[in-house]
Amino acid sequence: MVTETQPRGAAMRAARRRREHVRRLLTHLGLIAFGALMLYPLLWMLVSSIRATEQILRDPSLLPNSFVWQNYTEGWVALEHPFHHYLLNSGIVVAGSVVANLLACSMAAYAFARLEFRGKRLFFAIMLATIMLPVHVVIVPQYILFSQLDWINTFYPLIVPKLLATDSFFIFLMVQFIRGLPRDLDEAARIDGCGHIGIFVRIILPLSVPALATTAIFTFIWTWNDFFTQLVFLTDPDLYTVPLALRTFVDSTSQTSWGPLFAMSIVALGPIFGFFLAGQRYLVKGIATTGIK
Amino acid sequence: MIGLRERTRAGSDNVPSAADTQRTRRRWRGRQDTLAAGLFLGPWFIGLIFITLGPILASLYFSFTDYSLLSPPEWIGLENYQRMLEDERLHSSLGVTVVYVLVSVPLQLALALALALVLDRGVRGLPLYRSVYYLPSLLGSSVAIALLWQQMFGAEGLLNVVLSLFGVTGESWISHPDYALSTIIGLNVWTFGAPMVIFLAGLRQIPAMYYEAAAVDGAGPVRRFFQITVPLLTPIIFFNLVLQMINAFQSFTQAFIVSGGTGGPSDSTLFYTLYLYQRGFGAFDMGYASAMAWLLLVIIGGFTAVHFIASKYWVFYGD
Numbered sequence: 001m002v003t004e005t006q007p008r009g010a011a012m013r014a015a016r017r018r019r020e021h022v023r024r025l026l027t028h029l030g031l032i033a034f035g036a037l038m039l040y041p042l043l044w045m046l047v048s049s050i051r052a053t054e055q056i057l058r059d060p061s062l063l064p065n066s067f068v069w070q071n072y073t074e075g076w077v078a079l080e081h082p083f084h085h086y087l088l089n090s091g092i093v094v095a096g097s098v099v100a101n102l103l104a105c106s107m108a109a110y111a112f113a114r115l116e117f118r119g120k121r122l123f124f125a126i127m128l129a130t131i132m133l134p135v136h137v138v139i140v141p142q143y144i145l146f147s148q149l150d151w152i153n154t155f156y157p158l159i160v161p162k163l164l165a166t167d168s169f170f171i172f173l174m175v176q177f178i179r180g181l182p183r184d185l186d187e188a189a190r191i192d193g194c195g196h197i198g199i200f201v202r203i204i205l206p207l208s209v210p211a212l213a214t215t216a217i218f219t220f221i222w223t224w225n226d227f228f229t230q231l232v233f234l235t236d237p238d239l240y241t242v243p244l245a246l247r248t249f250v251d252s253t254s255q256t257s258w259g260p261l262f263a264m265s266i267v268a269l270g271p272i273f274g275f276f277l278a279g280q281r282y283l284v285k286g287i288a289t290t291g292i293k
Numbered sequence: 294m295i296g297l298r299e300r301t302r303a304g305s306d307n308v309p310s311a312a313d314t315q316r317t318r319r320r321w322r323g324r325q326d327t328l329a330a331g332l333f334l335g336p337w338f339i340g341l342i343f344i345t346l347g348p349i350l351a352s353l354y355f356s357f358t359d360y361s362l363l364s365p366p367e368w369i370g371l372e373n374y375q376r377m378l379e380d381e382r383l384h385s386s387l388g389v390t391v392v393y394v395l396v397s398v399p400l401q402l403a404l405a406l407a408l409a410l411v412l413d414r415g416v417r418g419l420p421l422y423r424s425v426y427y428l429p430s431l432l433g434s435s436v437a438i439a440l441l442w443q444q445m446f447g448a449e450g451l452l453n454v455v456l457s458l459f460g461v462t463g464e465s466w467i468s469h470p471d472y473a474l475s476t477i478i479g480l481n482v483w484t485f486g487a488p489m490v491i492f493l494a495g496l497r498q499i500p501a502m503y504y505e506a507a508a509v510d511g512a513g514p515v516r517r518f519f520q521i522t523v524p525l526l527t528p529i530i531f532f533n534l535v536l537q538m539i540n541a542f543q544s545f546t547q548a549f550i551v552s553g554g555t556g557g558p559s560d561s562t563l564f565y566t567l568y569l570y571q572r573g574f575g576a577f578d579m580g581y582a583s584a585m586a587w588l589l590l591v592i593i594g595g596f597t598a599v600h601f602i603a604s605k606y607w608v609f610y611g612d
Contacts, residue, residue, distance in 0.1 A: 027416060034408075035425045038483065042432070044451060045441050057449045060458070108337040116323060117330035127337070130345050134543045134593060136566050137586045140573050141348035141355065147362060164340025171337070196329035225435040227546040228566075232574055243436040247550065250440065258444055265437035276431055280424060283431075 049262040056258045068259060072267075075260030079245055080237050083264055086245040089155075090224060093241055096159035097223040098216050104165035105215060106208065109174035110200050114186065130168045139232060146233065157233040158223075170215045177211035178204055210282065217279040221272055242268045349590070356584035361577045373584040383585070385560050386568040389474060393564065394541040397481040402533055405485040409492035410522075423493065427486035438480070439550035443467060446476040446551075467551055470561040477547050477562060488533040495529035496522070524609040531608045535600050542593050545570070565589060 040062070047064050048056045049071055059065075076083045111117075112124055146157045165171060181204065189199045205212070227243045234244060246268055249261045276283065356373055358366035377383055408426060412419055432438050445451040448465035456463045466472040499522065507517050545566040548556065556563025556571070569589070573582030 024416075027411060027414075028418075031408075031411065031416065031422055035422065038429060039425060041441060041445060041451070042428075056444075058454055060451055060454045104336050104340075107333045111330050111333035111337075115326045115330045115333065117327045117334075120330075123334070123338075126341065126346075130341070132539055132593075132597070133345065133349075134539070134566075134589060136543060136545075136569055137590045138345060138348040138352065140579055140582045140586055141351035142344065143574070144351070144355075144360075144362065144579065145343070145348070161340060161344045163336065164344055165337035166340045166344045196325065196333070200333070221431055225432075227434075227436055227549070228570075231549075232570075243546075246436045246440060250443070250550075250553065256444075261440060262444075265440060268437045269432060269435065272431055272435070273428075276424075276428060283427075 045262050046266060048258065049266045051259060053257050053259040056262070071259040071263035074257075075249075075264040075267075078257075078260050078264075079248055081240075081245075083245070083267065086240055086242045087267075089239055090241040090243075093155055093158050093230070094220055094223045096155065097162050098219045100159055100162035101165075101167055101170055101215055101219045102212055104163050105167060105170040106174055106205065106212065107200070108165045108171045109178055110196075110204055112171065112175045113178035114183075114199075114204070115196070127168045127171055130166075131172060135229065139229070143232060152233060153236040153239055155234075155239070158229060162219075167219070170219070173215060174208065174211045177208055181207050213279065214282045217275055217282055220275055224272060352583040352586050354583075355580050356587050358580045360579040360583075362579060363577075366580065369580070373581050376581065377584060377588065382560060382563065382568060386556070386563045386565045389561065389563055390542065390544075390565040393474065393478060393481075393544065394538055397478040398534065398537045398541050400478070401482045401485045401537060402488055402530070404482060405487075405489035405533070406492050406526075406530070408485070409489050409496060412489075413493060413496040423486075423490060427490055430484040430487040433480060433484035434546055436546060436550055439547045442476060442480050442547065443551050446472075468558050470559045473552070473558055473561045477544075477551060480547050481541060481544070488537060491533055492526070492529060495526055499525045527608045528610060531600070531604050535597060538596060538600075539593055542566075542589070542596070 043062050044060065047062055048059075050064065050067050050069060051059065051071075052066065052068050055066060079086075108127075112120070112127070142157070142161075143152070146152055149156075151157050151160075185203050185207075186199050189203050194202065225243070227247075230241050230244055234240060237248075240248070246261070246264060249264065250256055355366060357368060357370060359369045359372070360366035412422055416422065443450075446466035447453075448468070450466070452466065453463035466476055503521050503525075504517055507521055512520065543566060544564055548562045548564045548567050549570070552558075552562045552567075554567075556567045565585075566589075569582055569585045572578045572585060
């Protein structure tokens with residue numbers, strides 16, 4: 001009896017293990033196939049950026065089988081200004097936005113997380129409510145305001161609101177983070193003679209680096225990708241940012257030259273991809289804790 | 294003795310006791326806090342008045358005026374709203390937007406949840422898969438991707454090249470009124486990675502203990518899924534639903550780029566935001582655009598409120 005069941009049990013266990021292996025293999029195959037499908041358009045755009053436009057229109061493969069580097073050199077100078085002009089404009093807007101958000105949102109977050117003052121609850125509720133406010137609701141009066149200040153076709157409408165902590169989403173993110181920091185450190189600093197500014201600069205900011213990094217990365221990506229507000233406030237081609245410039249590729253020629261367009265699209269997506277690789281840890285943690293895109 | 298005690302008691306009026314000192318210190322700190330709050334919250338408050346709250350109220354005023362930026366606003370009462378009632382492009386843009394939201398968000402979330410469930414079962418290489426699936430979420434709102442979409446679904450686009458390998462001749466999907474919106478819905482579904490990451494984080498929160506206990510009680514995988522995973526995940530589902538819906542209502546770039554700013558063919562991709570842009574910044578009809586902005590605020594607010602009310606019946610917040 002015993003000698004009979006033993007091998008049978010072992011065989012069953014082996015069979016189950018084999019089945020488990022197959023199941024796992026199939027899962028991986030499925031996940032890889034799906035991932036490949038997702039990335040296929042991106043990779044195709046990448047290889048197409050070094051193909052001649054006629055070939056782009058008939059070659060769906062991902063093999064880098066031709067090397068038309070002229071797409072990049074042609075695309076770079078195809079528009080009114082060389083492409084680095086637009087990269088620089090985008091760079092100014094993005095750098096200004098990142099600095100402004102870091103400064104203004106961390107200050108407001110310190111007030112909400114650490115200070116006691118009258119009306120705090122009400123202000124906090126208002127701040128939370130403005131997170132969900134669509135930009136389209138306020139864009140018309142903002143446009144009227146900025147046109148009266150003569151700020152249309154300057155970068156001010158894109159940066160100054162951020163300096164006034166209107167990206168309340170990041171305030172919320174940092175409030176949550178600062179609340180998790182031990183208050184003992186504040187007390188110790190206070191005993192050592194620090195005021196609120198001292199505590200903020202010497203204790204809270206250095207400890208909030210992860211939240212600041214998340215804020216910086218998302219501000220970078222969102223501002224770099226932003227099209228709507230830049231479209232509204234920048235109509236002078238000299239001030240065009242990368243998204244506005246890319247769009248004129250299609251407008252300016254009747255027959256779209258996809259080669260140079262794809263080449264410049266790759267250039268436009270490059271910084272985001274770079275930040276994605278460098279800041280993955282913060283990105284994933286950021287979305288997981290707060291639910292942003 | 295008595296005299297001494299009396300003196301001490303009398304002294305307590307002048308000499309501050311420990312409790313008094315603490316109170317004064319707290320009061321002093323309270324004043325410090327208020328001062329500091331003025332400093333730290335000052336920029337935010339100015340922003341609230343001039344960039345957020347003020348403009349909302351201002352646009353309510355402008356919505357009752359005829360205003361083209363060139364001459365001062367002229368009060369016309371409810372005329373803008375009456376025009377909205379008769380504006381067929383507005384109605385069709387509302388329809389397009391609602392279809393887009395109601396189709397793309399559930400599809401996107403279903404895909405996100407399905408993949409999160411697969412990945413949550415201890416798949417090796419999880420960080421890599423997660424990154425690959427998440428990448429489109431970062432790129433999806435960019436002009437570059439919208440242009441890629443325009444190529445892919447054009448007459449000579451990638452999709453038709455692939456279809457021709459199977460002997461199928463496709464048409465220009467983006468210039469066909471029946472299909473153009475679907476391509477943009479597809480683009481939104483493609484960015485399912487962000488809600489997926491949130492689902493994954495939510496699944497991690499469910500204690501393994503529950504599953505073990507249920508397994509001991511003889512619950513199979515299907516039963517465990519519906520009795521444990523789904524109820525405990527409902528707050529996350531709710532959160533994703535509200536978030537993605539509000540996002541979807543605000544979609545602009547993809548429709549703008551794919552249709553070349555027109556919302557065509559025959560207004561099939563004329564999103565509400567796109568029409569608002571055309572009225573406000575194409576025609577400079579600021580009064581009408583303000584009225585549209587208010588309607589958008591009311592619609593999004595209404596949708597969100599309905600979700601919160603309905604959530605009482607299906608979202609499970611622990612015991």
